[in-house]
Amino acid sequence: MARIGFIGLGKMGFGMAGRLLAAGHSLHIFNRTPSRAAPLVARGATLYQSAAAACRDADAVIVMVSDDEASRAVWLGDQGVLSESARDGTLAIECSTLSYDWVMELSTAARARGWRYIDAPVTGLPDTAAAGELTLLVGAGTAELERARAILGAFSQRIIYFGAAGTGTAYKLIVNLLGAVQIASAAESMALAERAGLDLNVVADALATGQAASPQVIRNTRRMVEGDSNRTVTFTPRLRSKDVDYALRLANKLGLGAPFGALAAGTFRELCNMGRAEENESHVIEVARTRRSH
Numbered sequence: 001m002a003r004i005g006f007i008g009l010g011k012m013g014f015g016m017a018g019r020l021l022a023a024g025h026s027l028h029i030f031n032r033t034p035s036r037a038a039p040l041v042a043r044g045a046t047l048y049q050s051a052a053a054a055c056r057d058a059d060a061v062i063v064m065v066s067d068d069e070a071s072r073a074v075w076l077g078d079q080g081v082l083s084e085s086a087r088d089g090t091l092a093i094e095c096s097t098l099s100y101d102w103v104m105e106l107s108t109a110a111r112a113r114g115w116r117y118i119d120a121p122v123t124g125l126p127d128t129a130a131a132g133e134l135t136l137l138v139g140a141g142t143a144e145l146e147r148a149r150a151i152l153g154a155f156s157q158r159i160i161y162f163g164a165a166g167t168g169t170a171y172k173l174i175v176n177l178l179g180a181v182q183i184a185s186a187a188e189s190m191a192l193a194e195r196a197g198l199d200l201n202v203v204a205d206a207l208a209t210g211q212a213a214s215p216q217v218i219r220n221t222r223r224m225v226e227g228d229s230n231r232t233v234t235f236t237p238r239l240r241s242k243d244v245d246y247a248l249r250l251a252n253k254l255g256l257g258a259p260f261g262a263l264a265a266g267t268f269r270e271l272c273n274m275g276r277a278e279e280n281e282s283h284v285i286e287v288a289r290t291r292r293s294h
Helices: 012-020 032-040 051-055 068-076 100-112 126-131 142-152 167-195 202-211 215-226 238-255 259-276 279-289
Strands: 003-007 026-030 060-063 093-095 116-120 135-140 156-163
Touching: 003 012, 012 026, 012 032, 012 116, 026 032, 026 259, 032 100, 032 135, 051 135, 060 068, 060 142, 068 093, 093 100, 093 142, 100 116, 100 167, 100 238, 116 142, 116 279, 126 279, 135 142, 135 167, 142 156, 156 167, 167 202, 167 215, 167 238, 167 259, 167 279, 202 215, 215 279, 238 259, 238 279
Parallel strands: 003 026, 003 060, 060 093, 093 116, 135 156
Antiparallel strands: none
């Protein structure tokens, strides 16, 4: 079993860390809010006061935080992971959804210090993480991926390999951009159905079995109908906006226009400005309900 440093115990990270413990790994953790770690400490994890201390002498370090700023602080800050010397070939595994430019900068910084870098952003929900059933979107050298498989397998049921470092992140931004467009357009469709006097339960059922169905459309339209957008928050407008912004930056870097993505980005920013930034993203129907024809 491996000695693993794990940083970030949010909704996703907590479940992932729990799976590593269940698999028998030696888990050394750091979180900005230490109280989040208590259940894991009770199960055998060791809590540290800094990311650097948690990752000292680790075979692998896994980070699961919210954005570029948090990731940069964890890896390159004064008490960051890369302030420590690593064992030869220590795996640096970044599972957060980050911007492409930062991931490429991070991979270069990690390799310069003798680490083996893997970007492995995840798809799934918190209950999927806790069950060890995430899908990982991996960018790495083939040798690094093979070394990491036993560790990654503790919290995933599928690994999709895209190529060199950065490619996993590129795909994650692409799919989250597509998700934003789907959810925003689903909200617009549901608002239109509501205005037309249709039974929204019937509409949601029809969408779930029709050509427009996708996991995003099915989950979010049902939540719109049930009005339970704040029960068990799974993904927030703030995080969706962040991911779309990173995706649009990548599109711009590659010289590609993304007008549908830009419209979705504006919709989720509007939702955040309505005070819904930390609630469920299915609240986006409220934006659609308030828009008027021109």
